[in-house]
Amino acid sequence: MRVLLVVADGMADRPIKELGWKTPLEAAEKEALNEIATMGVCGIMDPISPGVPPGSDTATLSILGYDPLKYYTGRGALEAIGWGLAVEKGDVCFRCNFATIDDDFTVLDRRAGRISTEEASKLAESLQKVRLSNGSVKFIFQNTIQHRATLILRGPHLSTAIGDSDPYETGKKVLEVKPLDNSPEASFTARVLNELLEKFHHVLRNHEVNRERIKRNLPPANIILCRGAGTIPNVKPLGEIYGIKSACIAVVSLIRGVCKIAGMNLLNVEGATGSLDTDYMAKAKVAVQALQENDLVVLHIKATDVASHDGNFYEKVKVIEKIDMMISYILDNIDHDDVYVTVTADHTTSCLTRKHEGDPVPVAIMGPYVRRDDVIEYNERSCARGGLGRIRGIDLMPILMNFIGKTKKFGA
């Protein structure tokens, strides 16, 4: 027996006046989702704890069974891993932006005019040649999409207890990186990073790509801004905890990073974009295939969250209907005596506030031996009356593993 866990990012919502005080899930046509609710056991889930708005990273950690209060170490390392960088234990990772400053180090554009990935790649290549005065510390700098990049510091005596250089606002000066505690490691790491960022600035300032941009009246990408120092969370992989083989279908690097540290195999899907135009059916097909050789497959869809952050509830309803078609295909192509299909969201994203909110999310589990309840619709309100009651994110994985006989007895 095996588990398919579909996580629709930010799918849960609050009632919306324009939808007749329904949530997007309530307003959507969704036969397949309702079938899962009807045939399954339903409930609501607090990804972290009641009322706490989760990030996608902490929520995913939680849904995979890792207490984020214990294991969360910041977004930097998770995203770097998600981008495929070989992050090692002890590495200090940062999220970075190519940005534009004036001669006075005042930030003019935190995204350097959303510089193209191509140009950013050329700049990043030149940055590889920078050498730190302290030979014991190595760095890996990798641009990702457009102005976004990742920096890793590797070496002995490093600390994550350092501040950001990113002032988070235009019109403010680039910050000197400061140690956040009194340890010699924090002072050392701050010193190293300040040196590195200054050397980066020297390379970027005079770079041909930037001279060309200035000619074309575009803001030069003349500085790297760093934020969110973090290391790898020290978690046991799912394989070790439950003795399972698992795979993840996700595009968003942060989610891929969390799944990677959980020891999951990261699958790639042609046509999956992590946005509204993603190829749902391509993802469905890869999921069905992956179930052949895995005990657990996590299928993550970002589009629901994208529509929510845009405040576009009509689009969100449409996305949910596409997810429903995707799930319909999956239900038609799996062995129902063998697969437990679970659908949930990693958090509530309100189309009204356009933010992650701390309201619970619906969850439904369909499979051969669940205690089917009376719920016949998949949405926030009807699932609240279901047989699972109100659970927490970290309870979900043990519940699923229990259904497929992968949990260990505690006691004799």
Added chain:
Amino acid sequence: MRVLLVVADGMADRPIKELGWKTPLEAAEKEALNEIATMGVCGIMDPISPGVPPGSDTATLSILGYDPLKYYTGRGALEAIGWGLAVEKGDVCFRCNFATIDDDFTVLDRRAGRISTEEASKLAESLQKVRLSNGSVKFIFQNTIQHRATLILRGPHLSTAIGDSDPYETGKKVLEVKPLDNSPEASFTARVLNELLEKFHHVLRNHEVNRERIKRNLPPANIILCRGAGTIPNVKPLGEIYGIKSACIAVVSLIRGVCKIAGMNLLNVEGATGSLDTDYMAKAKVAVQALQENDLVVLHIKATDVASHDGNFYEKVKVIEKIDMMISYILDNIDHDDVYVTVTADHTTSCLTRKHEGDPVPVAIMGPYVRRDDVIEYNERSCARGGLGRIRGIDLMPILMNFIGKTKKFGA
């Protein structure tokens, strides 16, 4: 957006035979409460955890979001603060009674015949002149209502790990205060307190007020009994946690103390008594006003608990109907697009056992964006079928703050 949180002390109850096996809440006429249930999302709440009978202090800590298992430090300090005494960090506070003993130190009356507040004030004034042999320790002794009083010890090297002098029963001897651990601080504090109580006894024994009482055949208040050594809980104020301004409408000093350490503004209401004869409408009016300038207003009603401890379930039904009228006024005078109205109890008090019990309490939250459920009656049983499910006391404040956008995202 803002929150009004109505806490009816001990309002929840068990089914009562004389009420046709209904609880007082089920038996009461309560249109306004039912409207909140109908328009809102309902649930049941374990103030501490399932089955644990809460005190009003631990329950209120919990409902304000502070884990009492972590922060509760005894009733003494909370009550002293509630009385308006300037308790400082490190102060050791006690709840005290004026009591009557015979020459053999056997307790004859733990309340000195419920001595009048006026007489107790005169006695307390004389006690101010007592001096401790160790000059580094100061004391503050303040009588409150009738036989009740508060004692604060202030100075270095004090400990709360000491026993009571109050034997809690008539016919038993006054206890010598003993240290409860092996620390020098506990021994020192016990020694200081024993000295102080002995000196108090000397002053009281020969006091004119007591000579007069004996003449009138009244028990003399010739000893101070101490219990419940405690310090201020070290909690972050709500303003710091959520960035809110908050106010509390309560008469009971213990509740006022808890709200004070949570950083709430304590409001006074003319006609509010903390008993059955309280002026409900006066409280309602102050609550409506307070909502103009606060993000959170807690409105506490003691009368439900008073009726319960009296075992008077008919009276309890009447009190609930008065609370309903109070809430009806509030609902008529607030902006429903702006205010989340929540009604709950701090614990179950059984009219039968006349004690706090560990049964869960009902909770209903009405407001613009709650996921309204099917519950249409406000009581213990119907709320158990609501969309909130079963929550814990410490979850309530994050849930409420989430609705008004005051919780911080955890993660990215």
